[in-house]
Amino acid sequence: MSYGFSLTPAHLDLVERTHAFARDVIRPVAAHHDQEEEFPWEVLEAAAREGFYNPLFYRDLIGDPTGLSLPLFMEELFWGCAGIGLSIVMPALALSAMAQAATPDQLLRWAPECFGEPGDLKLAALCVSEPEGGSDVRNLRTRARRDGDEWVIDGHKIWIGNGGIANVHVVNATVDPSAGHRGQALFAVPGGTPGLELVRKLSKLGCRASHTAELKFDGCRVPAENLLGGDEKLERRLAEAKRGNGRSSTLGAFEQTRPMVAAQALGVARAALEFACEWAAEREAFGEPILDKQGISFPLAELATDLDAARLLTWRASWMAAQRMEYHHAEGSMSKLRASEVAVRITEQAVQVCGGYGYVRDLPVEKWYRDAKLYTIFEGTSEIQRVVIGRTLVDAAPPLHHRLPTDGPGLGRAFGRGTKTRAVVAGKAMQVAAKTPPSLMKLPMKVITPPQKGG
Numbered sequence: 001m002s003y004g005f006s007l008t009p010a011h012l013d014l015v016e017r018t019h020a021f022a023r024d025v026i027r028p029v030a031a032h033h034d035q036e037e038e039f040p041w042e043v044l045e046a047a048a049r050e051g052f053y054n055p056l057f058y059r060d061l062i063g064d065p066t067g068l069s070l071p072l073f074m075e076e077l078f079w080g081c082a083g084i085g086l087s088i089v090m091p092a093l094a095l096s097a098m099a100q101a102a103t104p105d106q107l108l109r110w111a112p113e114c115f116g117e118p119g120d121l122k123l124a125a126l127c128v129s130e131p132e133g134g135s136d137v138r139n140l141r142t143r144a145r146r147d148g149d150e151w152v153i154d155g156h157k158i159w160i161g162n163g164g165i166a167n168v169h170v171v172n173a174t175v176d177p178s179a180g181h182r183g184q185a186l187f188a189v190p191g192g193t194p195g196l197e198l199v200r201k202l203s204k205l206g207c208r209a210s211h212t213a214e215l216k217f218d219g220c221r222v223p224a225e226n227l228l229g230g231d232e233k234l235e236r237r238l239a240e241a242k243r244g245n246g247r248s249s250t251l252g253a254f255e256q257t258r259p260m261v262a263a264q265a266l267g268v269a270r271a272a273l274e275f276a277c278e279w280a281a282e283r284e285a286f287g288e289p290i291l292d293k294q295g296i297s298f299p300l301a302e303l304a305t306d307l308d309a310a311r312l313l314t315w316r317a318s319w320m321a322a323q324r325m326e327y328h329h330a331e332g333s334m335s336k337l338r339a340s341e342v343a344v345r346i347t348e349q350a351v352q353v354c355g356g357y358g359y360v361r362d363l364p365v366e367k368w369y370r371d372a373k374l375y376t377i378f379e380g381t382s383e384i385q386r387v388v389i390g391r392t393l394v395d396a397a398p399p400l401h402h403r404l405p406t407d408g409p410g411l412g413r414a415f416g417r418g419t420k421t422r423a424v425v426a427g428k429a430m431q432v433a434a435k436t437p438p439s440l441m442k443l444p445m446k447v448i449t450p451p452q453k454g455g
């Protein structure tokens with residue numbers, strides 16, 4: 001399927017439904033959950049009733065071949081509030097990592113555990129980062145060792161969304177230290193398993209409605225079947241790792257989720273830009289709306305342009321993921337880098353445009369400013385995205401448009417726009433036209449003139 005921007009009626013319905021949910025359910029309680037740092041259970045219940053909190057919903061979005069459903073949904077939801085949005089989609093992030101590793105049977109077993117159902121909601125967590133290393137996955141120290149029919153996990157995790165309160169924790173641990181980061185595997189650890197301890201809930205700068213925690217695994221035992229992917233796959237991966245091939249069990253998942261996270265940042269950025277523009281149109285200084293001053297409108301114009309550019313990068317990466325195209329130029333990282341950085345710049349400018357009001361809690365812009373900063377840090381910092389993009393610069397793969405799949409009619413190759421045949425025919429036609437009376441040229445001119453807008 002070729003890359004395009006036409007939205008289907010289902011896309012538009014998804015946007016409208018999510019936007020209404022963000023406007024009517026999330027925004028009215030966003031400031032409360034931010035200030036109190038209170039987990040938004042009642043919003044999760046409402047999301048579940050609306051169909052936004054179940055594994056099949058996300059399966060459906062990921063399965064959209066245009067790639068647009070996922071970023072459209074994320075942008076609208078996070079336009080409401082990033083902290084509440086994260087609480088809603090955290091199980092989907094954990095499930096996405098799980099889906100990379102798990103067998104189909106394991107997915108069937110654990111996916112319902114990640115979400116539950118209305119009235120009996122469940123939570124999931126993805127546990128990768130550790131006090132000694134978030135960016136450097138080679139430095140992860142949590143270990144899992146086999147003991148009969150069980151795996152025993154020991155280690156320390158930090159900044160874990162839903163950590164300790166989740167029904168299922170997807171835990172990254174090293175099973176073979178000699179294989180470095182390739183010797184890691186993922187385990188499903190149910191909440192309440194002896195040896196899994198919630199050390200503390202972390203108090204955050206932004207996204208405060210979401211629960212983020214520090215965890216310890218101390219002799220935490222899970223059945224052998226909780227190794228995601230199973231024994232045979234692990235043995236194959238370790239054998240590959242010994243030959244220097246393969247990759248970390250979680251890096252692949254991060255690549256897939258980067259456009260998803262980029263779209264979240266777009267939602268925060270758009271909320272702030274819309275607010276700043278409306279404020280600037282209303283607020284007067286020196287006898288006119290401040291938006292009439294180029295000192296205010298020019299930065300907003302730049303940022304509006306950057307926001308659209310970031311959205312295009314995000315949609316492209318998401319389309320590529322849906323088409324299972326490899327990110328030869330780190331297109332996923334490009335989308336996350338640009339969207340997160342523009343979100344920080346836009347929210348900062350929104351505070352500036354709103355002046356003193358922007359700095360106090362009367363307006364939502366200071367919250368968006370705090371929320372946006374997370375996006376240059378988690379799911380790979382901006383520096384790490386640059387490292388990933390930088391690495392692709394040396395292998396000089398051709399640009400994406402040199403290898404896009406084609407899905408137009410075969411005849412287009414011979415007679416389509418820009419082909420040599422058309423150029424030759426056009427040249428001959430010009431010669432004939434020069435010798436033909438204008439009255440006779442009216443009909444052919446009508447045929448070749450591009451259609452007028454609305455015509």
Ligand SMILES: Cc1cc2nc3c(=O)[nH]c(=O)nc-3n(C[C@H](O)[C@H](O)[C@H](O)COP(=O)(O)OP(=O)(O)OC[C@H]3O[C@@H](n4cnc5c(N)ncnc54)[C@H](O)[C@@H]3O)c2cc1C
Pocket residue numbers: 126127128129130131132133134135136158159160161162204207212374377378379380381382383384387
């Ligand atoms: C609110 C929140 C929620 C989170 N949720 C989760 C979660 O659910 N699950 C999870 O596993 N993790 C989660 N994280 C962790 C997050 O992914 C890490 O914080 C992030 O990967 C950075 O790791 P670090 O904090 O250890 O920073 P470090 O890796 O110590 O980096 C510190 C600084 O050095 C820079 N740096 C590091 N290496 C390089 C390099 N090679 N070149 C240039 N600069 C470099 C970094 O960019 C950064 O600026 C969350 C974090 C936060 C704040």
